[in-house]
Amino acid sequence: MNNDTVIVTGSKLTIDEVAQVAINGAKVGIAPEAQQKLTESREFVYELVNSNVPVYGFNTGVGANKDRKVEADYYNQFNVNMVRSHCVAVGPEASQAEVRAMIVIRLNTLLLGYTGMSPAIAYMYRDLLNHNITPVVPERGSIGEADIACLSHIALTMIGEGDAYYHGEKMPAKEALAKAGLEPIMLGPKDGLALVSSNALAAGQGALVLYELKKLIQLADMVYSFSLEAFKGNVSPLNEEINRVRRFRGQNESAAHVRKLLQDSYLWIPHIANALQDPLCFRCACHIHGAVRDSLHYLEELMDIQMNSSDDNPCVLINQNAIMSCGNFEVVNWTVAFEMLGIALSHLSRAACFRTIKLSSEHFTGLPRFLTPDPEHIIAFGTIQKPFTALDAEIRHLANPVSMDFYAVAGDIEDHCSNTPYVVQKTRKIVDNLYYILGIEAIHAAQACDLRQEKEFKLGIAGRVVHQKIREVIPFLAEDRNLTVDIANAYQLLKSGVLLHALNS
Structure with missing residues (x-):
């Protein structure tokens, strides 16, 4: 745990935070003005409940049981039962980091004052984070119309049931709370529904996927620029004016970044390239990476809204003296944006695979086939084409849309969903596969650079970093060896952030 504190207000939470x-x-702190909103909305809830006005999830059941009245002396048991009955998710567990992301996002949306839950619950969210108590949350089982099947497991920890991690050690939740000096909370009207009914699981996992992707696209540019040097390719597609006339934001950002990465590279020597035009996997890389960037920009705007607005049903509207049923848990807009991003990443993956294949082809590079240092005795990179193309096939499958596949459930009243958690989890897997694919590309580029004998050969600022860091963990392939070890080392190198840190330091 570090000493930094993120102050949540309900409206300004960022992906980086x-x-x-x-x-x-x-650690997390709650802004004083947000605490006041919590108190005011809770007082308003009790005014309505005491007036015997039927309010969904307050003094009535939920889902198909919305027609059943809940008596005041049964509030606690009803809400406890709601939490328990909604614990229907299945494994594997979401990571502890992902659960913490879910908690801080849900805490933030509560602070807007549209939920009406007990302020004690918001403080419990804060305390779970600050005492390093992380509920065990199975990540599968939500169809995306609020993540009720999964988030109920966070609520379970709050009432002292189920399991949780305390400083990384798994134990009964009641024991974890006791170790931190916390008491289980008592649930009142609306509390159970507010605990289980939000999109915080998908939003939490989604925020961390986007955080990772913002690093991955930078790495993809680095590896591409290194491969272009190894390939002895053309820099003409990077020309600022050529990209400016096309005007796409992402394309121009990628091209500008790659131009910077190739500073001091031998590729800027006039007519140094092997051919007048390169294969499209090289020539159009910035356009493809730009499509990923454009998708990211669009999705980030939507995720910012998701993390800083209410997705509660019903919604507490103090200014209208009402609590209204709504569909604000519907997230199909940013779900399909995630699917768009997955498709764009599939294009990035395929281009990286083709570049890697081209780097092994003497016809394109003028280097020995499969980048062998000894064509008569060493096989080198022939067989390694199978794993990275297999990983790309997985990405192609994972990029298939799934948001439109659903049933009508809950007594036939919930007849739309978006499968948002699965969409996000598919994208997470795509990102993980890409670390392998880009890592293997970097291995090839490093080998090709070491085989080049041209006197003009000189790497740019990024190429020098990538080559050095690759060679620190993966030696030049001088003889055939177990390449599974090299692939794992390249994956870890890219995922660790070492390359970006070294470039920017």
Whole structure:
């Protein structure tokens, strides 16, 4: 745990702040004005409940049981039962970082004052984060119309049931709370529904996927620029004016970044390239990476809204003196944006695979086939084409849309969903596969660079970093060896952030 504190207000939470809390263990504080909103909305809830006005999830059942009245002396048991009955998710477990992301996002949306839950619950969210108590949350079982099947497991920890991690050690939740000096909470009207009914699971996992992707696209540019040097390719597609006339934001950002990465590279020597035009996997890389960037920009805007607005049903509207049923848990807009991003990443993956294949072809590079240092005795990179194309096939499958596949459930009243958690989890897997694919590309580029004998050969600022860091963990392939070890080392190198840190330091 570090000493940084993220102050949540309900309206200003960023993806970087979510990552700071979830991954780096930053503590969380609640803005005073947000605490006031919690108190006011809770007082308003009790006014309505005491007036015997039927309010969904307050003094009535939920789902198909919305027609059943809940008596005041049964509030606690009804809400406890709601939490228990909604614990229907299945494994594997979401990571502890992902659960922390879910908690801070849900806490933030509560602070807007549209939920009406007990302020004690918001403080419990804060205390779970600050005492490093992480509920065990199975990540599968939500169809995306609020993540009730999964988030109920966070609520279970709050009432002292189920399991949780305390400083990384798994134990009964009641024991974890006791170790931190916390008491299980008592649930009142609306509390159970507010605990289980939000999109915080998908939003939490989604925020961390986007955080990772913002690093991955930078790495993809680095590896591409290194491969272009190894390939002895053309820099003409990077020309600022050529990209400016096309006007796409992502394309121009990628091209500008790659131009910077190739500073001091031998590729800027006029007519140094092997051919007048390169294969499209090289020539159009910035356009493809730009499509990923454009998808990211679009999705980030939607995720910012998701993390800083209410997705509660019903919605507490003090200014209208009402609590109204709504569909604000519907997230199909940013779900399909995630699916668009997955498709764009599939294009990035395929281009990286083709570049890697081209780097092994003497016809394109002028280097020995499969980058062998000894064509008569060493096989080198012939067989390695199978795993990275297999991983790309997985990505192609994972990029298939699934948001439109659903049943009508809950007594036939919930007849739409978006499968948002699965969409996000598919994208998470795509990102993980890409670390392998880009890592293997970097291995090939490093080998090709070491085989080049041209006197003009000189790497740019990024190429020097990538080559050095690759060679620190993966030696030049001078003889055939177990390449599974090299692939794992390249994956870890890219995922660790070492390359970006070294480039920017």
